[in-house]
Amino acid sequence: MDKRFKHTLVAHKICPYCMKVLTVMRHKNVKFEIKFIETHNKPEWFLRISPLGSVPILIIGEEIVLSESAVIMEYIDEITPPKLMPDDPLEKAIDRAKFEFSNEIIRNLYSFIFSTEQEKFVRQKEWLMKHFKWIEEWLKDKKYINGNELSLVDLSFVPLFVALNMLKSTLPCDMLKDFKRLKMYGEMITSLPCVKTGRVPDYEFLMIDGIKSQNTVLYRSNPCYFNNGVKPQGCCLFRN
Structure with missing residues (x-):
């Protein structure tokens, strides 16, 4: 792939807006690399290129950065026909x-x-x-x-x-x-x-871990369910 058009998606594993972009990229069979960050500990390199300090962002080549899930989704749709967005x-x-x-x-x-x-x-x-x-x-x-x-x-x-x-x-x-x-x-x-x-294999595990660790109303209402644990399902996109 021409490095000028290389796509690198920066995401957080349980961010729903990142999931939107990942789903579109999988549907469109776009080749891309992915970098995961922790939103509570954002790396300096990310803060330097993300205008709002939020995910997802899509790095195109080495200099162009797109932010906001809808913008990235439309861009992916535009470059990979047939388009899912109307022309009207x-x-x-x-x-x-x-x-x-x-x-x-x-x-x-x-x-x-x-x-x-x-x-x-x-x-x-x-x-x-x-x-x-x-x-x-x-x-x-x-x-x-x-x-x-x-x-x-x-x-x-x-x-x-x-x-x-x-x-x-x-x-x-x-x-x-x-x-x-x-x-x-x-x-x-x-x-x-x-x-x-279009989602990470440990999505369920991470969500449930967050629900438990924050002592949410959902967890307090049904602790037995959450304490049984959930095994993540496999996902070909993220397998090593």
């Missing part, structure tokens, strides 16, 4: 609005998962249930959010369903039980090959 300006703008929605709903889901306060936990759950209705409506009479073909919008929601599937056995209730279309959609999305290989 209005449709593209609507999709970008849905990217922002997915970021917000995923941010609130992680806040819910790692909440240590019962009141905040309940409040976040109510917020999520309210906003699930929007996705349920988008899926009306459609296989995917935008129709019968997979789009970049669908891949932007991947971390939502990966996290919900991981917590099926411990959530105080089935959060998707009243959203039949959304539940079926989530099962279909998480079965895609790019979703299975």
Whole structure:
């Protein structure tokens, strides 16, 4: 590969926004290298090149740095046809609005998962249930959010369903039980090959370790489940 166009993704192992980018790169069969960092101990070289000090960032060649998951996803989509984003300006703008929605709903889901306060936990759950209705409506009479073909919008929601599937056995209730279309959609999305290989093999272990170590409401409500441990599943992308 021409070094000018070499792709290096800098990520954190359980960051949902990094998972979005990894999923797209796997779906598009992009060749890339990956560097993992710890967000609580960011290396100096990373802080020098990341404008906001956040992941993911994509280093192209040796000088160009892209930040923000949606920007990186669109770039990958543009350079690897067929594109998953529409060409029509209005449709593209609507999709970008849905990217922002997915970021917000995923941010609130992680806040819910790692909440240590019962009141905040309940409040976040109510917020999520309210906003699930929007996705349920988008899926009306459609296989995917935008129709019968997979789009970049669908891949932007991947971390939502990966996290919900991981917590099926411990959530105080089935959060998707009243959203039949959304539940079926989530099962279909998480079965895609790019979703299975677009996350680190120890994702579940690291998430559960974080839930336990922070003494979250989820952990306190069901410590037996979390103390049984979860074995990470294999992932061809990250095997040594």
